[in-house]
Amino acid sequence: MASEVEDVSPTSQVEESDPDALLSPPPDARPEPGLNGNPVRWYDADRTESYTRIAPFQEWHDTSVEFFYRPITLTALGFGLAALSYVAMTQDVLEEGRDKRRVGAYAAVVSFLMFSMIQFRDGPFIRPHPAFWRVILGINLLYELALVFLLFQDLNSARRMMTLLDPSLNRPLPEKSYAENCELTPQNIWNAIDIFCLAHALGWFGKAMILRDYWFCWILSIAFEFAEYSLQHQLANFAECWWDHWILDVLVCNWLGTYLGMKTCQYLEVKPYEWRGLRQTRGLRSKARRVLSQFSPHDWTAFKWEGTTSFLHYLIVVLLLAVFLAAELNPFYLKSLLWMEPDHPIVILRLAGVFLCALPAVRELYQYINNPRKAKRMGQHVWLLLATILTELLVITKWSKGQFTEPLPLYVRWAWMIGGILLVLYPAIRFGMPSVRNYVRKQQKRKGKRKGKKAE
Numbered sequence: 001m002a003s004e005v006e007d008v009s010p011t012s013q014v015e016e017s018d019p020d021a022l023l024s025p026p027p028d029a030r031p032e033p034g035l036n037g038n039p040v041r042w043y044d045a046d047r048t049e050s051y052t053r054i055a056p057f058q059e060w061h062d063t064s065v066e067f068f069y070r071p072i073t074l075t076a077l078g079f080g081l082a083a084l085s086y087v088a089m090t091q092d093v094l095e096e097g098r099d100k101r102r103v104g105a106y107a108a109v110v111s112f113l114m115f116s117m118i119q120f121r122d123g124p125f126i127r128p129h130p131a132f133w134r135v136i137l138g139i140n141l142l143y144e145l146a147l148v149f150l151l152f153q154d155l156n157s158a159r160r161m162m163t164l165l166d167p168s169l170n171r172p173l174p175e176k177s178y179a180e181n182c183e184l185t186p187q188n189i190w191n192a193i194d195i196f197c198l199a200h201a202l203g204w205f206g207k208a209m210i211l212r213d214y215w216f217c218w219i220l221s222i223a224f225e226f227a228e229y230s231l232q233h234q235l236a237n238f239a240e241c242w243w244d245h246w247i248l249d250v251l252v253c254n255w256l257g258t259y260l261g262m263k264t265c266q267y268l269e270v271k272p273y274e275w276r277g278l279r280q281t282r283g284l285r286s287k288a289r290r291v292l293s294q295f296s297p298h299d300w301t302a303f304k305w306e307g308t309t310s311f312l313h314y315l316i317v318v319l320l321l322a323v324f325l326a327a328e329l330n331p332f333y334l335k336s337l338l339w340m341e342p343d344h345p346i347v348i349l350r351l352a353g354v355f356l357c358a359l360p361a362v363r364e365l366y367q368y369i370n371n372p373r374k375a376k377r378m379g380q381h382v383w384l385l386l387a388t389i390l391t392e393l394l395v396i397t398k399w400s401k402g403q404f405t406e407p408l409p410l411y412v413r414w415a416w417m418i419g420g421i422l423l424v425l426y427p428a429i430r431f432g433m434p435s436v437r438n439y440v441r442k443q444q445k446r447k448g449k450r451k452g453k454k455a456e
Contacts, residue, residue, distance in 0.1 A: 073118050080114055102164075113138045123360040123381055124367065127298045133360055133381075140357045140384050143350075147391040155337060155399040162338055165346065173339050175236035182241035192244055196342070200253035201260075206355045207324075208261025210362050212303040216317070217262075220324055221254040227325055230412045234404040235336055268300040303366050311431040316369055318423060320362075323389055327354055330392040337399045354385075361385040 084107060088100075116138025122130040123137065150158050162169045181188055208217050225245045232238035240249075307317035334340075335347050364379025 076114065076118055080111065084111070109142060112142065116141070121380060123379065124363045125297075125360050136353075136356050136360070137381060137384065139353060140381075140388060143353065144384060144388045144391060147388065147395055151391065151395050151398065155403070158399070159338060162340075162346075166344075169339060171339055173341065177236045177239045178244060179239040179241050182243070184243050188241075189243065189248070192241075192248060197248065197253050200249060201257040203351070204254045204257030205261040205264075206257075208258045209265065210355070210358045211324075212262075212265045213305055214258070214262055216305060216321075217254075217258045220321060221250055221258070223321065223325060224328055225250060226415075227329060230408075230416065231329070233406045233409060233412075235332055237332070237342075265300070265302070268297055269302050301363070301366070303362075305366075308430065311427055313369070314427050314431070316365075320365070323386065326393055327358075327389050330389065330396060333396045333400070334392065337396070337403065354388075357381060357385045357388075 087103065087107065113135050117131045117135050120134040120137055123133045125133050150161075153161065159170045178192070204217065204221070207220065211217055211220075228238040228240065228245065232240075305313065305317050307314050331347055331350055334350075335342065335344065340347055361379070361382040361384075364375070364382045368375040368378050368382070
């Protein structure tokens with residue numbers, strides 16, 4: 001035993017407080033992109049080969065923008081207080097005696113986001129800077145706190161409060177239906193094409209960037225159309241022609257956005273990531289390219305949800321599908337209850353905010369499921385985004401009382417009942433029956449061993 005202890009050099013990198021480090025393998029070398037170190041063009045890549053599944057590596061130290069990675073908390077505090085004192089205590093920005101409540105609210109929001117940028121934990125992304133994603137987390141938290149406040153208000157009070165953000169609100173809006181002329185003619189299809197078709201395509205491009213899985217996007221796209229069928233008795237704008245549902249939405253807009261998004265994911269998956277500092281880059285064009293590359297991903301992880309491999313993966317996929325459907329349906333109900341147009345800035349900001357929050361959230365969830373040894377607990381982004389979507393559901397449930405008086409159609413109830421039975425029946429057959437068979441076999445083996453011992 002003494003000789004084994006002496007074999008450990010006193011200058012080794014193993015710390016005394018970590019006895020398991022003696023048994024851990026040496027750290028892997030930094031992976032080389034492409035095939036044998038040679039970059040592979042994304043459209044020539046064979047995704048069955050191992051070079052498309054290189055484990056992403058995190059940046060050790062970004063010497064190219066070293067100043068922005070130094071702790072400057074006191075400097076930021078000094079600049080923040082100076083800006084607050086100048087705006088609040090002088091008359092250059094706003095004269096004394098005028099209403100400063102709006103400016104004070106904005107200043108409180110900016111102060112909170114500044115604290116978030118400096119003091120919150122880092123997320124899974126480091127581009128363009130970890131502080132950017134800390135600010136996104138702070139915005140999500142502010143939105144969640146606003147939802148908690150609105151949860152304690154009645155619908156009329158909430159509508160009046162929204163006039164503080166936009167005085168043109170709190171006015172009833174006419175209900176619009178898209179199922180008036182449903183003949184399949186080129187003229188009707190052309191009349192149905194509007195700016196929302198582009199919004200559909202952009203939205204599904206973003207969902208493909210978030211989920212990074214063709215099958216998941218297709219299932220979500222079809223499930224959303226069924227959800228519109230189920231809820232069109234409550235929201236008139238869910239009533240669409242059949243070709244609007246399945247041709248314009250699913251086969252054109254959703255498919256186009258998903259296809260472009262997945263092609264972008266495939267490009268980022270096999271792209272060689274080589275980061276050089278500005279000091280090591282020569283030429284103005286190369287330096288400008290390096291600055292622009294700061295706003296691209298540092299590395300890329302392809303998602304393989306594998307919902308049929310185990311019951312846990314199946315459950316996570318079904319729950320994630322339900323959360324995504326809720327996140328898609330919530331803004332339709334909120335804008336209807338609060339009397340907002342679909343193109344209102346608040347609606348657009350909500351959609352853009354959820355997209356930015358979902359990027360790191362789904363990445364954290366994927367790591368939490370597939371790498372539980374490294375991810376000891378659920379990430380802060382996914383936890384807060386889940387709380388936000390569920391809080392939106394609570395607000396909608398409370399405000400919907402007395403607003404949607406038409407009962408749920410009988411065929412919709414039967415459809416959801418059959419869908420729920422299938423969701424429960426599949427894992428019972430796929431995972432439950434093999435488990436029962438294995439259990440019965442183990443019990444039979446144990447009984448056989450006991451009988452053999454008694455016979456001896």
